[in-house]
Amino acid sequence: MAVSEMVVLPGTTSAPARGRRVKASRGRRADLAAAGLLGLMTLVALAAPVLAPHSPLDVVGMPSAEPGTDGFLLGSDSVGRDVFSRVLYGLRSSWFAALAVVALGLFLGGLVGLVAGTRGGWVDTVLMRITDGFLALPAAVVAIAVVAALGKGLVNTLIAVSIVWWPFYARIVRGEIRALAVRPHVEAARLAGAGSVRIALRHLLPGAVPAAVVTASQDLGILVLTLAGLSFLGLGQAAPAPELGADAARNLSYLLQDWWIPVVPALAVAVLALAANVAGDGIRNLLSGR
Numbered sequence: 330m331a332v333s334e335m336v337v338l339p340g341t342t343s344a345p346a347r348g349r350r351v352k353a354s355r356g357r358r359a360d361l362a363a364a365g366l367l368g369l370m371t372l373v374a375l376a377a378p379v380l381a382p383h384s385p386l387d388v389v390g391m392p393s394a395e396p397g398t399d400g401f402l403l404g405s406d407s408v409g410r411d412v413f414s415r416v417l418y419g420l421r422s423s424w425f426a427a428l429a430v431v432a433l434g435l436f437l438g439g440l441v442g443l444v445a446g447t448r449g450g451w452v453d454t455v456l457m458r459i460t461d462g463f464l465a466l467p468a469a470v471v472a473i474a475v476v477a478a479l480g481k482g483l484v485n486t487l488i489a490v491s492i493v494w495w496p497f498y499a500r501i502v503r504g505e506i507r508a509l510a511v512r513p514h515v516e517a518a519r520l521a522g523a524g525s526v527r528i529a530l531r532h533l534l535p536g537a538v539p540a541a542v543v544t545a546s547q548d549l550g551i552l553v554l555t556l557a558g559l560s561f562l563g564l565g566q567a568a569p570a571p572e573l574g575a576d577a578a579r580n581l582s583y584l585l586q587d588w589w590i591p592v593v594p595a596l597a598v599a600v601l602a603l604a605a606n607v608a609g610d611g612i613r614n615l616l617s618g619r
Contacts, residue, residue: 371424434545
């Protein structure tokens with residue numbers, strides 16, 4: 330036997346194999362921690378009334394107080410409202426708005442994709458051509474047009490974004506359903522006499538859920554930026570409601586003198602979007618292969 334050969338006794342593990350196991354374990358813990366960010370952000374959003382030291386609408390001090398002075402952790406805005414409190418409530422609004430758009434998009438897109446993939450034929454053709462029509466439209470322009478037609482407000486903004494968001498999920502779910510429809514377990518269910526509704530809900534839809542959930546989790550960061558951009562353009566809640574994009578836009582004139590007033594809300598948007606992207610990557614890794 331050559332000297333370079335390594336003998337691995339029964340019940341033992343080689344060093345490279347142990348290294349791979351340790352690396353995989355660390356990667357899984359990192360993915361779990363990243364996915365846990367979703368729960369943490371949701372808890373912070375829910376606890377905004379408890380964590381905020383002041384009401385986001387009340388004038389509680391001198392205008393344009395610097396961060397760390399007069400009890401203001403992140404300073405006060407141009408009229409004397411607490412910036413930290415407004416950021417917490419703005420995070421709450423942005424996060425729950427993104428979750429609402431994802432939930433509505435998953436429901437509508439999942440329903441269209443499930444029906445199209447299950448029925449096939451002309452039903453599939455008609456539904457997918459409608460989906461393609463929505464996908465061909467410029468999403469940002471359509472959202473702005475819908476908000477302009479319905480009027481400013483958070484609910485109308487959510488409706489506008491949801492209209493242009495569901496087709497992505499419809500395509501993904503339909504593709505997964507079509508791939509699963511030819512699997513042996515589905516054929517066995519048909520031969521056993523299972524109805525089309527039972528096959529769709531029991532044997533096809535569960536297989537399409539992981540891909541849809543992964544896509545939705547990775548969309549959260551994009552949605553946070555999209556909704557912040559619409560509110561930056563003045564299409565969100567009316568003043569003085571705390572909204573990150575709107576607060577950054579309304580206070581741009583203070584950028585050179587009282588920089589924290591527009592910069593802190595903008596940084597909050599960036600941090601929230603980054604955390605959502607990291608959480609989405611963790612969920613993708615955890616669900617990959619399922």
